[in-house]
Amino acid sequence: MSPTEAKDRIQALTAELKKHNYNYYVLAMPTISDYDFDHKLKELDKLEKEFPDFADPDSPTQRVGGEVTKEFVTVKHRWPMLSLGNTYNEQELIDFDQRIRKAIGDNFEYVCELKFDGLSMSLTYQDGKLARAVTRGDGTQGDEVTTNVRTIHTIPKKLIAGSNYPDLFEIRGEVFMHRKAFERLNKERVDNGEVPYANPRNFASGTIKLQDSAEVARRPLDCFLYGLYTEKQLFKTHWESLQAVKEWGFHVDDHSRLCSDIKGVLDFINHWDTERHHLSYDIDGIVIKVNNYSQQQELGFTAKSPRWAISYKFKAERVETELLAVTYQVGRTGAVTPVANLKPVLLAGTTVKRATLHNADEITERLKLHEHDTV
Known part of the structure; x- marks a missing residue:
């Protein structure tokens, strides 16, 4: 590819992906599949590395999430909300495992978690009480949606007395909508002459950004929590932290598994590739994390994602009919x-x-x- 062709393609891909990011994160109405988006993002990343002079400083390859909407107060994250690298095949997972082994040796474990198809959320607790809820936004700052999040029954407003939690901490998770609720509420929208949402993820995202918290409360949302952040490290492993926050009263998914090697990870992925259809909510993949926090620190981060974690995304099912x-x-x-x-x-x-x-x-x-x- 000539430099002129590369420049034109980089500009076209940058503009297209920015538009898709806006549709996904702000409007909650995506017009492209995750797979196609990731494919275009990888193409752009490759071209930018080959022709760095043509890269946009605000390129989608350098961003974690979407834009910050204008209706809410903007809050800077104490710890950046990074995205994960995506893969769609087993060989790339094996390559990921080999990179980990080359860096830290063979003595480590993975935690495998379901990748919920919802809206990322960061919750701050102070003295055992929910103080603030902030969306991912652009990864550095997001929208404060505390009033709306307080309507979600599975998010504790006050923690269990006597639990050994710190005075101040953040916990992160995914807000989502169960399929039955989505179908019922979408039918109501059609009956009222409103445009229906394409899927539960979009409905959940659109709901959490409403200005009327009474309307949010009318739409049943749920939330799984999966990531604890504290100033002082309380636990040696991610698995230990998951068990602890469950005891504090948080809604933690019970399907997560501790795996001793990549074979266990692949078995977990293959199991949920079919079993996911029996869940009451949507998942679009599996998240794989190195369990030990010291090893996570040793592996470190890239500009936008941790080197100790990766997301395996299921291919969207497609069928034909008449x-x-x-x-x-x-x-x-x-x-x-x-x-x-x-x-x-x-x-x-x-x-x-x-x-x-x-x-x-x-x-x-x-x-x-x-x-x-x-x-």
């Missing part, structure tokens, strides 16, 4: 929504029979749909 007919649903407000009636097909553990088509332009211009098309 579009039998397009019908029209009239909501309570009189709004008319076109609906695709499909030949029933099993996808991600759910039988899909219908799909919202939003409007006529979606049917005729973008998708160019006809009855009996394969979709």
Whole structure:
């Protein structure tokens, strides 16, 4: 590729990925799959390394999350909320394991955790009480959404008396919505003539950024916590910290596993690649972390992610079926929504029979749909 071609491609990819970041993090309405986004991000990263003079200082490759919205107070994170490197195949996990062994030897363990498909959140507790809740934002600073987070029943507002927790600490996790709640609330939106959300992750993200906390309380959200941050290290391992915060009263996922080697990690991944469909909530992969905190410190960080952790992302399931007919649903407000009636097909553990088509332009211009098309 010539320098001129590289410059044009870098500029195009940078602009496109910034737009996708805005759609994902601010609007909570992504228009591209995680896999396609990561593929484009890797292409941009490779080009920037080959042609560093053309790299944008504010490139998506240097950013952790999205933008900070304007409706909330902006708060700087005490500890940056870094993102994880993503992989989609076992060989890259084996390569990751070999890099770890080369750096710290063979005497270490992994903790494997489900990767919840939700909204990252940092909670600050002072004297056992929830003091502040902040979104990831751009990784350095985020939106303070404490009032909204207080409506989530599984997040303790006050910790169990007598628990041996420090006076001040942060704990991080993922806010999400169970599929049953998503389906019920999305149906209400359609009935009211509103645009439905594409998936529970988008609905959860859109909900947590509402200005009306009473409306947030009406939408049932949940939260799993998985990361403790303190000024003074309290535990030797991540696994010990997970057990401790569970005793303090936090909602910690019980499916996490301690693995002695990469084979155990791969077995855990293969198990949940199919079993995830039996969960009541969505996961999009597995997070793998070196367990020992001293070894984590030895391995260190890159500019945007830890070297001691990686995310394995499941490939999105895709199936084909037949579009039998397009019908029209009239909501309570009189709004008319076109609906695709499909030949029933099993996808991600759910039988899909219908799909919202939003409007006529979606049917005729973008998708160019006809009855009996394969979709």
